[in-house]
Amino acid sequence: MSLLVTGSIGIDTVITPFGVSENCLGGSAIYFSMAASFFTPVRLVGVVGADCPFNLHKIFEGRNVDLRGLEVRQLAKTFRWKGSYHNTMSEAITENLELNVLTEEPPKLPDEFKDSKFVFLANTAPALQMELLKQVDSPAFAAADTMNCWIDGRPDDLRQLLAKIDCLVINAEEARALASQSNLAKAAEQILQMGPRILVIKKGESGSLLCAKDGARFALPAYLTTEVKDPTGAGDSFAGAMMGRLAEVGKSDFATLKEAIGYGTVAASFTISDFSLEGWKPISRSDIDARLKKLKELTSF
Amino acid sequence: MSLLVTGSIGIDTVITPFGVSENCLGGSAIYFSMAASFFTPVRLVGVVGADCPFNLHKIFEGRNVDLRGLEVRQLAKTFRWKGSYHNTMSEAITENLELNVLTEEPPKLPDEFKDSKFVFLANTAPALQMELLKQVDSPAFAAADTMNCWIDGRPDDLRQLLAKIDCLVINAEEARALASQSNLAKAAEQILQMGPRILVIKKGESGSLLCAKDGARFALPAYLTTEVKDPTGAGDSFAGAMMGRLAEVGKSDFATLKEAIGYGTVAASFTISDFSLEGWKPISRSDIDARLKKLKELTSF
Numbered sequence: 001m002s003l004l005v006t007g008s009i010g011i012d013t014v015i016t017p018f019g020v021s022e023n024c025l026g027g028s029a030i031y032f033s034m035a036a037s038f039f040t041p042v043r044l045v046g047v048v049g050a051d052c053p054f055n056l057h058k059i060f061e062g063r064n065v066d067l068r069g070l071e072v073r074q075l076a077k078t079f080r081w082k083g084s085y086h087n088t089m090s091e092a093i094t095e096n097l098e099l100n101v102l103t104e105e106p107p108k109l110p111d112e113f114k115d116s117k118f119v120f121l122a123n124t125a126p127a128l129q130m131e132l133l134k135q136v137d138s139p140a141f142a143a144a145d146t147m148n149c150w151i152d153g154r155p156d157d158l159r160q161l162l163a164k165i166d167c168l169v170i171n172a173e174e175a176r177a178l179a180s181q182s183n184l185a186k187a188a189e190q191i192l193q194m195g196p197r198i199l200v201i202k203k204g205e206s207g208s209l210l211c212a213k214d215g216a217r218f219a220l221p222a223y224l225t226t227e228v229k230d231p232t233g234a235g236d237s238f239a240g241a242m243m244g245r246l247a248e249v250g251k252s253d254f255a256t257l258k259e260a261i262g263y264g265t266v267a268a269s270f271t272i273s274d275f276s277l278e279g280w281k282p283i284s285r286s287d288i289d290a291r292l293k294k295l296k297e298l299t300s301f
Numbered sequence: 302m303s304l305l306v307t308g309s310i311g312i313d314t315v316i317t318p319f320g321v322s323e324n325c326l327g328g329s330a331i332y333f334s335m336a337a338s339f340f341t342p343v344r345l346v347g348v349v350g351a352d353c354p355f356n357l358h359k360i361f362e363g364r365n366v367d368l369r370g371l372e373v374r375q376l377a378k379t380f381r382w383k384g385s386y387h388n389t390m391s392e393a394i395t396e397n398l399e400l401n402v403l404t405e406e407p408p409k410l411p412d413e414f415k416d417s418k419f420v421f422l423a424n425t426a427p428a429l430q431m432e433l434l435k436q437v438d439s440p441a442f443a444a445a446d447t448m449n450c451w452i453d454g455r456p457d458d459l460r461q462l463l464a465k466i467d468c469l470v471i472n473a474e475e476a477r478a479l480a481s482q483s484n485l486a487k488a489a490e491q492i493l494q495m496g497p498r499i500l501v502i503k504k505g506e507s508g509s510l511l512c513a514k515d516g517a518r519f520a521l522p523a524y525l526t527t528e529v530k531d532p533t534g535a536g537d538s539f540a541g542a543m544m545g546r547l548a549e550v551g552k553s554d555f556a557t558l559k560e561a562i563g564y565g566t567v568a569a570s571f572t573i574s575d576f577s578l579e580g581w582k583p584i585s586r587s588d589i590d591a592r593l594k595k596l597k598e599l600t601s602f
Binding site: 017176217218225261 | 318388389390477483484485486487490504506507508510518519520521522523525526527529556559560562563597599600601602
């Protein structure tokens, strides 16, 4: 089934103990689309400025990513982020942030994308996420990401969005902040009362948690790997593979969600193995499936 | 098979967001023995001072814990620890530490305990752990815990111990410190080269990792629970149930170890549900097995 993603496209500079990647391609929609494209055709909606040095058609060559929702805004500048990771790389330190075009009006959804069934609204102001969601005719499964600045700064907008989506994908600190509850199991219960049927909590190197309003729970460790160079985009590619898998099978029951979370975990492991999208260059769908099998072996008892 | 534990017995004062427990029973050997006793008879070796207010015979009444290795040293004072936990309770802050009798000569192993087959040396100076281990005739599976002060302060003693034990049980930060390696998968490989056949890495709320020298790996999330009042003793009861299960079946192959880690995870969840040993009061073996089943459901896909 069709999968739509709305999110950022950025020019990143990333510093990790393993090197520096200057002015590389980043942004939530990019990482999401790359991972999702191994499962299903992806419709990308995003906006860059005239200064954007990347040819996305070339970058997604051979991958089924529909770029008709990509807007190049002539008088605007592309979103830029500079960040660094230290020690265990569990936390990104933002060294410079230029929102640029992201503070302007969001891109419009092309008419051809309005029949999308699976929708992912990557992190941005919840009011904008809502505006984008309203442009989709009848989504079967709409998911969104958010972050602390909206949880603290736009709680009412966020609550309205939560009432309209099927699934929220956030990290553990965000879940705790959203529920004002330090116990993660309790926080999950409270968030599910705010609207979404499904909550996915990303915990980085500690894995992820899948929670359903009906009480079902699934906990999955991260894929254990010695190859970690740059954690940037791990969460977005996790969401990409998860949503890609759901769209591929056209379902969102708990068993399908569990497997989709597994694919998300695998996708994150490829992303963090190198800077930007480099880790994805040698990857085929069979590599993804092979690693999912290894993940199952790693976690079954 | 027989299971021996050497470790601390303490008078704890613990402060968490859920209350204060003053002068309660604590110490690694206590938490270990309680959890292990649901699987196999336990032989406890530890020392307290004349000021110890606890009747351990009464506390372990009905549990198969052999206290012939308990020494009450008349001129000494019992180990005391005061600690607090805040926010997500992921870290204990030591507010007061009185090692007291733990700085003196360790207790002697009773002759009746020398034929023990499964041995756990809870955290203390590695030279003392080695001394205790030497008193056991022919252990089948010897495991030890350690902590940062010995990793940094007694590296040579620790290396000698690592060459003699079958299994090291430590937390993630300790593993990183011991290997001088921030990537946990790489750190595990390096530690296994130092001697032990098995490494168990405890990650608190993020679960645990089982690593074998032959390359086998197993990752397990923590048991998801809304009932968390006091994390003290979680790691020791994890080790207790793990070793208890191994001794119960008399094996230490990887499949048995995986299940033992599962039992350790379950035991930790009972310990953290209340202060001191309170969480264990209503528990029977069938409760433990029922929760292991739930843990398998939580993690299987």
